[in-house]
Amino acid sequence: MSKINVAVLGATGMIGQRFIQMLEGHPYFEIEGLYASERSEGKRLADVMKVRDFEFSRDTMERRIETMDVSRISSAARIAFSGIPSDLAGPTETALAGKGVAVFTNAGSHRMDGNVPILIPEVNPDHIESVRDQPSYGNGGFIVTNANCSSTGIAAPLSVLDRGFGLRQVFVSTYQALSGAGYPGVPSLDAVGNVIPYIGGEEEKMEAELTKMLGTYSDGAFRYAGFKVLANCARVPVIDGHTESLVLDLEREPSLEEVSDALSGFRGEPQRLGLPSAPEQPIIVRTEKDRPQPAMDANAGAPARARGMAVTVGRLRRSNGYYKAFALSHNTLRGGAGGSVLNAELARARNLL
Template structure:
């Protein structure tokens, strides 16, 4: 069994990690870390469990550790739900100490030696782990992208062979993306907020790396421009994207590209039967109805029209965060890095 831990286990993404790892067939959830005020206490006493799934009682009496290198030194993998400012130095220290760090934080996503990984989309980018090892790091850092970037990149992957020239995207992003205490109720009820700090920059930059080509030593990024406009809406879970793509194909070719695309591998525990689900109904996907497809790991695409225009949607804290990170770790095991 592979021993793993969760850094920042009491927050929104941390709780998703715990949910996904509590009964994982490959990974043994051994250590949970949180702030100093929670350290030394049972997890069930310090976490305010807010997920729709039942609290995993088998984890309840796990004593929370401080978030330090020493607290996780005996683990194989740590899954990081840390804030970016804390993650930047701490994740590097843990990787240097020999740990595999699968991170949801943004701190190292654009580091040229760190894979920005969506397991089914760019699995060859795990080659950057060897670059980290060649530069003297005993462990490694592997990151998953921003939540909306994951939905966008999954939807663009089938269109890459059709000569994408330009991408524009407008997002309608759920409030859980800001964390449990991120947006006051009076601010979001009966409201749409047309700004999410640094989100548009992430969506413009991260897909270039994800969809780029690994040449054996570095990522050669894609060159077409991506313009994003991001909005927060009063939905609990599920990010929806309206996407406009200029490409060297018509709408029928685009539909076939979406329908015929398949993941390059299968059989990982967190992997859905279908990474992409294509809707033909004119009013789908919808966040409430479709965010939990594939146990929250499927990205839905619908309203494919001339332009090329379409709607994409996915569960932001599962596929867009913890689930993608766990799937990345499963891919590392499959490829022999663990």
């Protein structure tokens, strides 16, 4: 079976280059073109490389950047993977969908739109069917968003616990890596030896997105989950890997062993389908008293294509009627480009492409 041609938008940025990493040698998708602003027209990928922990092939590094052009992209690619800033993403992604392109985006412009799913295939795979209700679907085009990177890291554990034991309230504090701010990100003199207790709009995104993702979709509308989310978000001097502290109010009172077994035993639709970028074990539970840590767990996930795609949970505890834990995920892989690539793999499996 021939591969599907895809375009990468924002190829000079961190998320765009994580898309290229996830797509290199992909069994389903073939990169048709790398696109960015006109300032980068004609530059080699090697000239604008920001990813430092992955070795790209020589052919990939020699590829040239092209100026984003909706007509050009829509005539050459079935899929666009979007890593462009939200202010540009909104109209560009709408225009591409209108021209029959399936857009899988890391940007937040469309996350709260009425028929646009915030998709995590292990959490809410059926939400992808909402694209059939998008105005552009008759032309073959649609938009699928992934979640905010901090929402992504806890969505799967929360989904498992909500289904198994019922969630009433979620209190989350995040310790978010510098790469989540893009490149070059937070100025070094602000970041080194410091914690910045504010990330604009992040807390509001988490509190809204999680209840949309863990809700349902039927009769052309999303119905949000009924539990409450309260978030505090901070930027910390870590390169990759968002760490999140959870305090959970559950309807039932499972033992810690039951909670651990539910999390570590979970397998979702991507695992059942054997999707290429799906980690074999989507939630890894660590029993060591000092895990998870970004230095040790940010790249969790197997096989090799799913490196950085698993969520690691540790320090499961119970106190004063609440359940406590830490969760860790790779913010530019699972919480960024990798999440969107997995979304596209699910769309292919469901014959939406």
